[in-house]
Amino acid sequence: MAVGPYVTLNAVLIGFFGFAAIYHFVLWWQSRRDAILLIFTLHCALCATLGACLLVLVTARTPAEGQRALDLRLELAALAQISQVWLLSLISGVRARWYVLLITAVFLTVAVTNLAVPLSGSVTGVERIFTSWGEQISILNRDAPSRWLGIAYALNLSINIFGFVCVARLWSSDRIGGVLVALATGAGIVFAVWALRIDLSGSRQPYGGAIHYPLWVVLIALQIARDYRRRGDRLAAAQQRFRAIFDQTxxxxxxxxxxxxxxxxxxxxxxxxxxxxxxxxxxxxxxxxxxxxxxxxxxxxxxxxxxxxxxxxxxxxxxxxxxxxxxxxxxxxxxxxxxxxxxxxxxxxxxxxVTERKQAEQAVEESRQQLQRLADGLLIAREEERTTIAREIHDVLGQILTALKMDSAWIGSRVPGASPALRAKLATMSALIDDAVATVRRIATDLRPGILDDLGLAAALEWQSQQFEQRTGIHCSLRASVGYTAIDPVVSTAMFRIFQEALTNVARHSRASHVIATLERCGTDLILEVHDDGVGISRDDASTSRSIGLVGMRERAQLAGGTFSISAAGGGTTVRVQIPQREAVAV
Missing domain, CATH: 3.30.450.20 (PAS domain)
Known part of the structure; x- marks a missing residue:
């Protein structure tokens, strides 16, 4: 049989729908999985397959062949209607999920029902006729269609009504888009009426529904293209704004x-x-x-x-x-x-x-180091001056007072018959000299205790704890496990002065009744801890830099290369000093 215009036209439509499906699939792939392009691709693929079914209907030779094509046509049409509803919803922005889901459920029911009961009626025969242009095609003879088919067409009409709802939504923001969707919806109505007349009236006309449907696809494709062009323009403008901000930051x-x-x-x-x-x-x-x-x-x-x-x-x-x-x-x-x-x-x-900030930080750090070196130098100079003054007081004033003591004793021995008043005066003078000697010794010891240089740090701490207990009445015990060792003078001086300041703080602030001090070695480090059972120091006071005593203790520890900490954990206050002592040797 020669191929005539009817068959050729259906074949062209199949090719058109297939090309549209492939083209929009490529666009979907390039657009990072856009939902509108995906559904439109599926819709075009369904239309191409539906066109193939219609082509089989007009070329069928047997009732079975016609029945298979007729049933498949109805099922594909149901799926196409579902995709049409979803597509219109996405294009227009109309959020009617309940309606979309309802249409989807009903048309899926129609498609599944048609698998068991042919809704378009059973094909009883195939008749070959000649068209007016001399082309021979097939006409199917069928039983009466099921009532389900009428429901399907009623729902198809509601889809077209939904299409006009989408048109109204688009009209407010995109009038050209509204016109395109309105024309597409009109084409859908033409197709529905044409197919309804064939399916329900028993008309002996060939199936040509696919001839009307390309108009819907073309119009929707134009709207999608317009929408993507507008999106592209908006994206380009947004990218331009982004680039301006991106580059000017x-x-x-x-x-x-x-x-x-x-x-x-x-x-x-x-x-x-x-x-x-x-x-x-x-x-x-x-x-x-x-x-x-x-x-x-x-x-x-x-x-x-x-x-x-x-x-x-x-x-x-x-x-x-x-x-x-x-x-x-x-x-x-x-x-x-x-x-x-x-x-x-x-x-x-x-x-x-952050170069300028870094340079400023470096300048601040250099200034801090200079101030620290100055403070360390002043601390060392003060300690050296105290040592010098203590030595001068001990050696010079001590010798003078000793000479005065001896002279007063010599005078007393040379005047055995002196009057009681003279002897009383000599006794008073001797007592004053003794007081002066004791005062000189106390001042010299406070400036630099000789025991620190003579017997070492442990003995000096023991002596200081005894003096503290005698002066304040607060019991003070020392446990020293380092023995009598020769310790670097810088370290021993720092430890002793920190111990003195810690005891001073206990007497002034803690209201303690007992103090426990420990001096021990940990590796090459010396560790001194002083703990009292007083009220304890607050966290703010421990971290503040306003306390001259705490600042002095911390600076002395840092000068010796060690660390200083103070805490109130467990009640009372604990002062801890750890200083490396690389030159400590046992005596």
Whole structure:
């Protein structure tokens, strides 16, 4: 049989729908899985398959062949109606989920029911006729259709009503889009009426419903194209605004893939290094000009990229080579970007030039160190001066007072018959000299106890604890496990002065009744702890820098290369000093 216009037209329509399905599938793939394109692709594929069924209907030779094509046509039409409803809802933005789900459920029921009971009626015979243009086609003879078929067409009419609801929604924001969807809905009505007349009236006309339907597809395709063009314009404008903000920010910002390949970078970072975007885009980030000056930083960045790709936020201080050849300090960070499923898909590198802040910090640190050296020098000078004054008082004043004591005794021995008044005067003079000697010894001891230099730190601490107990009445016990050792003078002086200040604080503030002090060695370190059972020091007082006594103890420990801490854990107050003693030897 020669192929006539009717068959040719149906074949062309099948090709048209197939091409539309393939074309929009490619667009869907390139658009990162857009829902509208996907449903429209499925709709076009269903239309192509539906056209093939209609072609089989007009070329069928047997009732069985015609029955299979007729049943498949109804099932495909039901699926096409479902996709049409979903598509109209997405295009117009009409949120009618209850209606969409209802239509989906009913048409799926129609499709499943048709598998068991032919809703269009059973084919009883096939008749071959000639059209007016001389083409021979098939006409199916059928029983009366099921009442379900009428329900399906009624729902089809409601879909067209829903289409006009979508038109009204589109009209307020896109009148051209509203016109296109209205024309498409009108084409759908024409198709529904034409097919209804054939299916329900028993008309002996060939199935040509697919001839009307391309208009719906073309109009909807035009609306989708317009919508995507408008989206593209909005996206381009948004990208332009984003790029303006992206490039004008003071921070260095970029965009990387999870493997460390640089995808985007702003002009701030490019101007900083004096390079162009094409010099770095597409390269591993650690192989760009910002990092090439340091192999250590490159390796650190590789590890940071691995950590960020695993979902961590990484931040560290780095250096970058600037356009003038100098090295600048940069506060650098890597942040992961996650998709809706929580997977890391991109990395955002950020950096801020903190060279001026770093230089200011270095200047402050240098000033602090200078002040610390000055304070240390003053502390050493004060201790040396105290030692010198103590020695002068002990040696000079002590000798003078001793000579006066001897002279007064000599005078008393030379005047045995002196009057009682003279003897009383000599006794008073001798007592005053004794008081002066005791005062000189006390002052010299307070300035620099000789026991510290003569017998060592442990003996000096024991003597100081006894003096404290006698003076205040607070019981003070010392446990020293270091023995009589020769300790570096700087360390022994620091330990002794800290012990003195700690006992002074106990007497002034703690209201304690007992003090326990320990001196022990831990490796090469000497550790002194002083604990009282008083009211304890508050956390604010322990951390404040207003207390001259605490500041002095801390500075003495630091001067000797050690650490100082004070706490009130467990009740009372505990002062702890730990100082390295590399030259301590047993005596």
């Amino acid at each position: 003071f921070q260095f910002i970029g965009l990387m893939s999870v493997d460390g390949t640089l995808l985007e970078v702003n002009q701030t970072a490019l101007r900083f290094a004096g390079i162009r975007a094409e010099d770095v885009i597409g390269k591993p980030f650690w192989e760009t000009a910002w990092w090439m000056h340091s192999a250590l930083l490159q390796e650190q960045l590789r590890q940071a990229v691995s950590s960020a790709a695993a979902g961590e936020v990484v931040r560290f201080e780095a250096t970058h080579r600037a356009a003038d050849g100098g090295v600048r300090f940069v506060d650098f960070s890597l942040k992961p970007v996650r998709d809706d499923g929580g997977a890391v898909v991109l990395l955002i590198p950020e950096g801020r030039d």
